[in-house]
Amino acid sequence: MVKSCAEHKDRSSATMCHQCHKPICRSCTLVTPQGSFCSSECSLLRRESKGEMKRPRAGFVVQVAALFVLLVAGFVGIHLAAPKALKRFDLIGGVLERIKNVPSDSHR
Numbered sequence: 001m002v003k004s005c006a007e008h009k010d011r012s013s014a015t016m017c018h019q020c021h022k023p024i025c026r027s028c029t030l031v032t033p034q035g036s037f038c039s040s041e042c043s044l045l046r047r048e049s050k051g052e053m054k055r056p057r058a059g060f061v062v063q064v065a066a067l068f069v070l071l072v073a074g075f076v077g078i079h080l081a082a083p084k085a086l087k088r089f090d091l092i093g094g095v096l097e098r099i100k101n102v103p104s105d106s107h108r
């Protein structure tokens with residue numbers, strides 16, 4: 001069954017978005033190592049949901065540690081790299097904000 005592209009009704013879809021399952025034509029398809037997507041937002045969403053599903057409970061501390069290393073690298077990167085990188089680290093920054101808000105016992 002061939003559906004028409006969600007963006008171009010006159011074109012038949014070549015594939016469908018792995019995230020939102022929208023039929024997309026070849027010119028709309030964004031090919032990433034994670035699969036084909038209709039947009040970069042969908043590829044990002046897919047990467048996040050995939051990471052969440054795969055995350056084992058015991059590995060949570062490792063994940064946080066890895067995230068922290070990533071954050072430090074991110075902050076250094078923000079100062080060094082172009083503003084383009086900022087958008088990417090904005091996501092991580094949101095997570096950091098949450099970590100910051102958790103009261104730690106070092107604060108007396």
Ligand SMILES: [Zn+2]
Pocket residue numbers: 017018019020021022037038039042
């Ligand atoms: Zn999509």
Ligand SMILES: [Zn+2]
Pocket residue numbers: 005006007008011024025026027028
């Ligand atoms: Zn299209």
